[in-house]
Amino acid sequence: MGGSDQPQIAWTKYPVVKPLLIRAPPITLRRVDTNLAETPNSLPDLLPRPFQKWFAEKGWVPRAHQMELLARATAGENMLLIAPTGAGKTLAGFLPSLTDLTRRGKVPPGSAFVGVHTLYISPLKALAVDIERNLMKPVSEMGLPVSIENRTGDTPQSKRQRQRLSPPDILLTTPEQLALLLANGEADRFFRDLRYVVLDELHSLVTSKRGHLLSLGLARLRRHAPALRSIGLSATVSDPQDLQRWLVPQGDSPAPPAGLVHVTGGAAPDISIMTTEERIPWSGHVATYAIPAVYEEIKKHKTTLIFVNTRFQAELLFQELWTINEDSLPIALHHGSLDVSQRRKVEAAMSANRLRAVVATSTLDMGLDWGDVDLVVHVGAPKGASRLAQRIGRSNHRMDEPSKAILVPANRFEVMECQAALDANYLGAQDTPPVGEGALDVLAQHVLGMACAEPFDALALYEEVRSASPYAGLSWEMFERIVDFVATGGYALRTYERYARIRRTKDGRWRVSNPQVAQQYRMNLGTIVEDTELNVRLVKRNQLGSLGRGGLSLGKVEEYFLEQLVQGDTFLFSGKVLRFEGIRENECLVTNAFSMDPKIPAYAGGRFPLSTYLADQVRAMLADPSRWHVLPDQVRDWLALQTEKSMLPRRDELLIETFPRGNRFFLVAYCFEGRLAHQTLGMLLTRRLERAGARPLGFVANDYALAIWSLNDMGEMIDSGRLSLADLFDEDMLGDDLEAWLAESYMLKRSFRSCAVISGLIERRHPGKEKTGRQVTVSTDLIYDVLRSHEPDHILLEATRRDAASGLLDIGRLGAMLARIKGHVIHRPLDRVSPLAVPVMLEIGREPVAGEGDFVLEEAAEELIAEAMG
Amino acid sequence: MNHRLALAAADMMNPVSGAEILVNGVAALCDPLGALYLPADECLVVSDLHLEKGAAFARRGMMLPPYDTLATLNLLSAVIARYDPKIVISLGDNFHDRRGSQLMPEEFRAMIRTLASGREIIWINGNHDPDGVFDLPGRSADELVLSGLVFRHEPSLISGRGEVAGHLHPSATVSRRGRYVRRACFATDGQRLVMPAFGVLSGGLDLRHKAMHGLFDRSALTAHLLGRDRIYSVRFSGLIG
Incomplete structure (x- = not known):
């Protein structure tokens, strides 16, 4: 046998029924061992008899990627399986351990303690529960001697206790529960027999602080069970090598990267951009204009999944759809802030195919099976090509038909963005974020947890921590500072020695000072810090x-x-x-309320920044009129008008327009770096313009541009040479100006709060005092202020700055842009607002303008004076 | 940075403009640092210093920065230097917990001795530190009556006429054109006065919170909010909750 076409025969020879956990469109087989795939009879070495019998009875054939993963994992490789959502990944991930356990057989009663054999880690509690249900079915049908249990935050205390004494063969759990188990004194006994760790939805875990915690947990597991093999399951990512390294020990002598099995999707998805006769708005995010058209699509399809980027969009769209829902179609709403029981109801109705449409945010990006969705509508731009691909993967689990999706841009820039994302999806481009450097607050939490488990030697723990890929570059000096922080807060003023949480014993190892410390650790573990x-x-x-x-x-x-x-x-x-x-x-x-004009929840989260990749594609599209033919007439006319009235920048250029309007002067910079980076830039530029005497008054940002307004004519200042654009956009703004601004930044205080909680500086819960969020006895804002004024180099401020640089402030991206545009800044002075500037100008007044707080007070006090004088 | 901390670090002799008020007919000045000055008696009042709050938390395993005592005492030095009062009243919750004044490091004691020299210090007992202070200059008391005003930690619910109290850490929120500012404040209806918390790690409780109910005649209630270098006075009706 040979040739990659052969396995297709195997697919047709046996009736293909929708198999367990396999719910993807046809899979293109790659690197297939055809001997394995051809016929079930040639599988004996890998698949024990009960499996073969079971497959045969069902008339199913194991998929090629499942068999490849089984073969290589059984041979001792760590493995990464990349496959589209729902391609039978989960069964593939469990086959190595199910077959191994079947060969081992049941542990006879009365035997010595046997630790857990396989750990499955999922980012969602619900997923762990779902998997247990799905896995139990074939296990009991085959009569396998395998015990499976889950352990989540909802598992009762008695069951946890029993699990510690008599662990199941396969334990399904979350990163937080793993950390708890590892911080226990019996961790070594519990984990020493561990053979496999299966990490589900790895792509979504690794980029977050939960992923950092998990990587440290994995490093510790390897110490307990050196023979352990890891199996990562992931959706398509831009750089699989990141994940392949993540799965194996790093440090001074890194292990070979995990092996890769990459399954690509079958039929190309059918994606289109919605066209309507309605006028496409200049700005905004709600796409109200397209709602009747979306409703028509819902009517034409069986079940439609409507994705939006924010909860606010979800709320508004849902309401608008019901306003025109003359047929009373069952249309539901699903987002993270809704009550759990309501969400469960929607999910149940969805999988029972009782709904015609669900309006959803990212809560549905991941996880569970979603009935017969035959259309995905994405309202607003997807902001990232990979996110679009994953969301489209939600639709259509039937064989042989392409997924169907419609993009609905909410404004004219989004039309271009949608087009770019659409091109990318055909091209298979990926722009998932890279695996970042491990967060320091997470490390602090982990160090305390390890002390709770057993006394540790600092050098040995340092080596172990560096074997986790996010911490591979951690310096010894930084590690020591973290240990010092865990012990006494890490302050230059050493007054807390007598209150230390962990202490060095005579043999040089660190141990917890008293049992309350361990109790506090257990109550406060985790990396998800929500606003109250x-x-x-x-x-x-x-x-x-x-x-x-x-x-x-x-x-x-x-x-x-x-x-x-x-x-x-x-x-x-x-x-x-x-x-x-x-x-x-x-x-x-x-x-x-019986009002139709509500004030609207202004949620902080949920707005994704435009990905760097898509931003670049939009710039490329702007610069190249030959690509405009795919755009709607309105958008094409708009761009043509811009060329006439002003100009369009080349792909590598930064266009700056200045113009007067009302009694103000405006400067608009078309950076295309996303709203977060633009806001940071706006803060920094206004400081510089202030010093240059331009008297700036405020600024506003969207994903594509930044507009600043001032009392003095910035255009004239640039033309006369009094204001140099090169200086204005010089990279040195990321030095002192940034530092000065950070001191005042509300966003940095939010980052600090999260660091303070995760690192254990502040407790969420205290033993004996179940605090609710509203009764927090000390404000992290005040702690932040005190720390900044007395110890600005403190490690927690360092951790906060690192977080902000990559997260809320997007400083990393801003830095890359400033480097890119050096020598490519063009100024176009205009008499009036340009067509391209209209979208960002329309944002003015829509969002609160940043500035000094005393302003507001002054106005209020003046009212009082006026009242007194009147 | 918090403007009070910034001020403590900067030149303290900058001119500031306080708010001149009457409490039960007694003239007083609200200082933007959060202290009340009574010119007739050359008396300075501060409330809720919560000294050693960081250490109190550290004893329970939360290692808050050990700098709050120093920062609060710096502010206190600054405001004492500004008025050079004969009497200083600290209106209770002087320390964050009972053990605070006993375990306070010597360097902070020395600072307090310096502040106290040449003036009378009166430590009113609060609910956090009901046992008085340990080994510090001055006298402890539950209440003090001075020139027609009564000074106590917790506002009494029966009659507030002429009462100056702390305990509640009042703060108020002002909104104009979609922007919000929240600041600590003095709260008075002309009959009684509730002081803002002076300690740098002390948070605020909104003037509309139910703990404030019944204390003030709301039609006459004014919040004097602490600004950078002046007090902003806003009627209760002009605040938001």
Whole structure:
């Protein structure tokens, strides 16, 4: 046998029924051992008899990638399986351990303790539970001697206790639970027999702090069980080698990268951009213009999944759809802030095919099976090509038909962005973020956890930590500072020695000072720090006008949003317009409002920045009129008009336009680096313009451009040489200006809060005192201020700056842009606003403008004076 | 950076403009650093210093920065230097916990001795530190009556006439054109006054919180918010909750 076409015969020879856990379109087979794939009868070496029998009874054939993974993992390789969502990855991941356990047989009662054989780690609790259900079915049908259990935050204490004494063969759990198990004194006994770790949805885990925690846990597991093999399961990523390294020990003598099995999708997806007769708006994110057209598509399809980027968009779109839902189609809403029971209801209705459409945010990006979705609609630009590919993978699990998706741009720039994403999807381009450097706050948490498990030797733990790929570059000096931080807070002023949480014993090892420390660690473990959220409860007023008790729980809203509301304000949440009534204990009470014009929840999260790859594609498209023919007429005309009135920048250029408007002067920079980076740039540029005497008043940013306005004529200042654009955009702004601005930045305080909690400086919960978020006894903002003024080099401030550089402030990206545009900044002075500037100019007034707080106070005080004088 | 900390670090002799008020007919000046000055008695009042708060947390395993005591005392030195008062009243919760004043490092004691020299210090007992202070200059008391005003830590619920209290850490939020600023404040309706917290690690409680209910005549209530170098006075009706 030979030739890569042969296995296709095997597919046709046996009736292909939708097999267990395999729900993908046809798979293109690569690097296939045809002997394995041809016929079940030639599988004996790899597949024990019960498996062969089972496959034969079902009339199924194991897939080529499943067999390849089995063969190589059994031979002792660490493995990475990359396959489209739902391509039977999970079964593939478990085959090596199921077959191994089958050969081992049942452990006879009365035998010595046997530790857990296989760990499965998933980012979602629900997924761990789902997998248990799906895995138990074939295991019991085959009668395999394998025990499977899950362990999540919801697992009762008694069951956890029992699991420690008598572990299952396969334990399904989350990164947090793994950390808890590892911080236990019996960890070595529990894990020493471990053969496999299966890491699901690895692509989504590795880029976050949870992934950092998990990588450290994996390093520790390898110490307990040196023979351990890791199996990563991932959707398509831009750089598989990152993940292949992540799965194996790094450090001074790194192991060979994990082996790769790469399954590519079958039929090319059918993606189009929605065209309507309606006018495409200049700006905005909601795409209201397209809602009737979206509704028509829902009517034409069986089940439509509608993705949006933010919860706000989800709320608004859902409401708009119901406004025109004359046929009363079952259309549901799903996002992360909704009450869990409501989400579960939607999910159940969805898998039972009782819904015609669901409006969803990223909560549905991952995970579970979604019934018969035959259309994915993406409203707003996808912001990243890989995200688009993963979301489209949600649609259509039937064989032989391409996935169908429609993109709905919300404004004219998004038309170009959608087109670029569409080109990328055909090209197979990937722009998932790289695996970053390991976060220091996570390391601090881990170090304390390791001390809770057993006393540690600093040098040995350092080597172990560096074997985790995100921490491979960690310096010894930094590690020592972390240990010092864990012990006494790491302050230059050493007054806390007597309160130390971990201490060095005579043999030089570090151990926890007392059992309370371990208890505190267990209560506060984890890397997900949410803004304090309050439950929203729908209550009724009685005849006397007072608020009743009880009522439906609708979900959670961030506290900071509620702080801005006064009684009587209305907002959109859970698909309803609600009237804010007040806060009682830890709940936000609301009543039904009958207003159609709500104040809208301004959620902090959920807005993805435009990916670097797509940004570059949009710049390329702008610069190349020969590519415009695919764009709608309106957008083409708009670009042509821009060429006439001003100009379009080349791909590597930064275009700056200046023009007067009203009694202000405007400067618009077309950077295409995403809103976060633009906001940071706006903060820094206004400082510089202030010094240059331009008297800037404010700025506003969107994903594509930044607009600054001032009292003095910046265009004239540039022309006369009083203001140099090269100096204005010099990279040195990332030095002192950045430092000075950071001191004031609200965003940095948010980063600090998260670092303070994860690193264990601040507790979320204290033994004996179950604190709710609202009763936090000390504000991290105040701690931040004190620390900045007295020890600006403190390790937690360092950790905060690192986080901000890659996260909220996108400084890394800004730095790359400043380097790229050096010597390529062009200035175009204009008499009036240009067509290209309109979208960003329309953002003015839509979002709050940053500035000094005392301004607001002054105005309020003046009102008081006026009142007194009047 | 927090403007009070910035001020403590900068030149303290910058001119500031406080708010002149009457409490039960007694003239007083609200200073933007969060202290109250009574010119007739040359008396300076501060409240809720919460000294050694960082250390109190460290004892429970949370290693907060050990700099809060120093920062608060620097602010106190600054405001004492500004008025050179004969009497200083610290209105309770002088320390964050009972053991605070006993375990405070010697360097901070020395700072307090320097501040106290040549003036009378009165430590009003608070709920965090009901046992008084240990080995520090000055006297401890539960209450003090001085020129028609009564000074105590917790506001009394029965009659507030002429009362100056702390405990609640009042703060207020002002909004204009979609922007919000929240600051610590003095709260008074002309009858009684509740002081802002002076300690740098002390948070605030909104003036609309239910703990404030019943204390003030809201129609006469004004919040004097602490600004960078002046006090901003806003009527209760002009605040948001």
